[in-house]
Amino acid sequence: MIDTLSIVGVGLLGASIGLAARKRRLARHVLGVGRDPATLERAASRGAIDSACNLQEAARRSQLVVVCTPVDTVAEYVEKIALHCAAHTHITDVGSTKAAIVHRLQGLPFVGSHPLAGSEKRGAEHADAELFQDKMTVVTPTAVTPADAVEAIAAFWRALGARVKLMDPEAHDRALALTSHLPHLTAAALAGILPPELHELTATGFRDTTRVAAGHPSLWTGIFAQNRAATLDALHRLSAQLERYRVALETGDWAALDALLTHAKKVRDALAS
Amino acid sequence: MIDTLSIVGVGLLGASIGLAARKRRLARHVLGVGRDPATLERAASRGAIDSACNLQEAARRSQLVVVCTPVDTVAEYVEKIALHCAAHTHITDVGSTKAAIVHRLQGLPFVGSHPLAGSEKRGAEHADAELFQDKMTVVTPTAVTPADAVEAIAAFWRALGARVKLMDPEAHDRALALTSHLPHLTAAALAGILPPELHELTATGFRDTTRVAAGHPSLWTGIFAQNRAATLDALHRLSAQLERYRVALETGDWAALDALLTHAKKVRDALAS
Numbered sequence: 001m002i003d004t005l006s007i008v009g010v011g012l013l014g015a016s017i018g019l020a021a022r023k024r025r026l027a028r029h030v031l032g033v034g035r036d037p038a039t040l041e042r043a044a045s046r047g048a049i050d051s052a053c054n055l056q057e058a059a060r061r062s063q064l065v066v067v068c069t070p071v072d073t074v075a076e077y078v079e080k081i082a083l084h085c086a087a088h089t090h091i092t093d094v095g096s097t098k099a100a101i102v103h104r105l106q107g108l109p110f111v112g113s114h115p116l117a118g119s120e121k122r123g124a125e126h127a128d129a130e131l132f133q134d135k136m137t138v139v140t141p142t143a144v145t146p147a148d149a150v151e152a153i154a155a156f157w158r159a160l161g162a163r164v165k166l167m168d169p170e171a172h173d174r175a176l177a178l179t180s181h182l183p184h185l186t187a188a189a190l191a192g193i194l195p196p197e198l199h200e201l202t203a204t205g206f207r208d209t210t211r212v213a214a215g216h217p218s219l220w221t222g223i224f225a226q227n228r229a230a231t232l233d234a235l236h237r238l239s240a241q242l243e244r245y246r247v248a249l250e251t252g253d254w255a256a257l258d259a260l261l262t263h264a265k266k267v268r269d270a271l272a273s
Numbered sequence: 274m275i276d277t278l279s280i281v282g283v284g285l286l287g288a289s290i291g292l293a294a295r296k297r298r299l300a301r302h303v304l305g306v307g308r309d310p311a312t313l314e315r316a317a318s319r320g321a322i323d324s325a326c327n328l329q330e331a332a333r334r335s336q337l338v339v340v341c342t343p344v345d346t347v348a349e350y351v352e353k354i355a356l357h358c359a360a361h362t363h364i365t366d367v368g369s370t371k372a373a374i375v376h377r378l379q380g381l382p383f384v385g386s387h388p389l390a391g392s393e394k395r396g397a398e399h400a401d402a403e404l405f406q407d408k409m410t411v412v413t414p415t416a417v418t419p420a421d422a423v424e425a426i427a428a429f430w431r432a433l434g435a436r437v438k439l440m441d442p443e444a445h446d447r448a449l450a451l452t453s454h455l456p457h458l459t460a461a462a463l464a465g466i467l468p469p470e471l472h473e474l475t476a477t478g479f480r481d482t483t484r485v486a487a488g489h490p491s492l493w494t495g496i497f498a499q500n501r502a503a504t505l506d507a508l509h510r511l512s513a514q515l516e517r518y519r520v521a522l523e524t525g526d527w528a529a530l531d532a533l534l535t536h537a538k539k540v541r542d543a544l545a546s
Binding site for chain 2: 180195
């Protein structure tokens with residue numbers, strides 16, 4: 001147990017961390033930092049934080065600070081925290097991209113994290129103390145990250161119930177481009193070409209396939225901007241795969257189409273529902 | 274209430290029709306027809322059919338026959354049923370494509386139907402008497418379909434709890450290419466490019482987006498084969514949309530990317546969860 005944990009940004013993920021940490025008694029005090037008093041109030045009333053304070057006070061008082069803000073603002077918050085925190089304070093984040101953030105923060109007491117536990121839902125009102133239970137969290141040290149810092153951050157996520165995998169930031173970003181950023185882009189593209197008069201002809205298949213497109217546009221623009229090269233590469237791979245489907249359809253090569261669908265089913269069946 | 278309803282093919286949809294019809298007392302007898310005795314036995318033990326018989330007997334005894342087989346076999350079953358059924362027997366189906374089936378069966382006592390209530394699950398063991406409740410069923414008459422036949426089929430679906438929309442078969446196929454067939458193809462393409470080592474880095478977003486790819490390959494090959502032109506057209510529209518995303522990423526046009534994502538969110542938010 002640490003004395004004080006601070007959470008910067010108490011939306012869905014931040015508030016869930018607060019709930020989980022308090023439930024598991026990982027910190028005596030959980031402080032929340034945010035620009036919007038109403039958001040902090042909601043997090044406090046949900047029991048996700050004990051109280052709110054400003055960034056400087058949170059930095060000074062905490063042994064661990066978790067930055068849960070949009071990816072394009074994480075590095076700036078961490079830099080400010082690092083100016084005011086004690087020598088042994090650890091800082092981490094929950095951003096969906098890692099390379100840009102981690103490299104800008106090289107040399108600061110920061111270890112990047114990405115819990116794979118997001119949702120198209122937002123806000124402390126959807127926070128869940130079990131959000132991280134049995135979920136994967138990727139922790140992304142570099143060659144110069146101190147081992148004790150990596151271990152402290154990994155232990156924190158494990159204490160919240162998560163499984164932890166260490167990856168280098170670039171490998172994380174390439175992987176997540178395929179497992180998250182490209183699926184998001186594709187879901188949005190499918191939703192984007194649906195004419196209004198066909199809304200009533202959608203069923204669970206369309207709704208599942210496009211669900212993530214309800215995610216917040218500016219959060220996702222930030223993610224795509226930070227993981228541009230890997231997302232473009234993933235999009236290129238998808239286009240090549242779609243071209244295989246197109247050729248099979250165009251030429252009536254039903255054996256080829258069946259083989260593509262059979263491989264896809266095998267991959268999908270191997271994942272949890 | 275009719276005297277005898279027959280269901281040809283007692284998988285998920287067929288068995289759900291049987292359960293729903295018996296629960297709502299729409300028929301005194303529900304007969305099941307199928308090639309696999311074990312499947313018929315499962316449907317009977319679920320209470321989806323009263324008994325099994327062959328196609329000829331079912332045709333002779335029924336006032337309504339619903340063909341729930343893969344789309345590439347529907348027309349052949351209907352032709353056989355039409356040879357043996359009484360003058361006022363109605364025949365319908367549940368196929369995901371309509372134009373090819375309906376046009377081949379022009380002049381027979383057949384009205385095409387498509388309940389938008391599928392699932393990647395299969396088999397009578399997943400059957401559900403409420404599967405059609407508040408779901409849309411598209412009924413696809415042509416210019417020469419008798420009005421009383423259309424009304425009988427529409428009334429049947431409404432009695433199962435469904436909402437009914439009449440569309441011409443080609444309009445149905447063009448619409449479903451965008452709302453179902455293209456999303457299926459895209460989900461399969463996304464699943465198909467996932468390397469095995471990244472399975473552990475998938476979360477709910479990937480799983481939602483690719484869920485339908487677990488559907489049965491040969492059923493879907495049949496659907497794509499019957500709706501080839503409209504699926505190719507839908508795929509062309511998706512490729513054009515993905516190209517807009519690619520250009521925005523490539524050129525760093527974050528305002529354009531945000532606008533694409535904002536439009537997609539608006540469409541997705543307008544659909545039920």
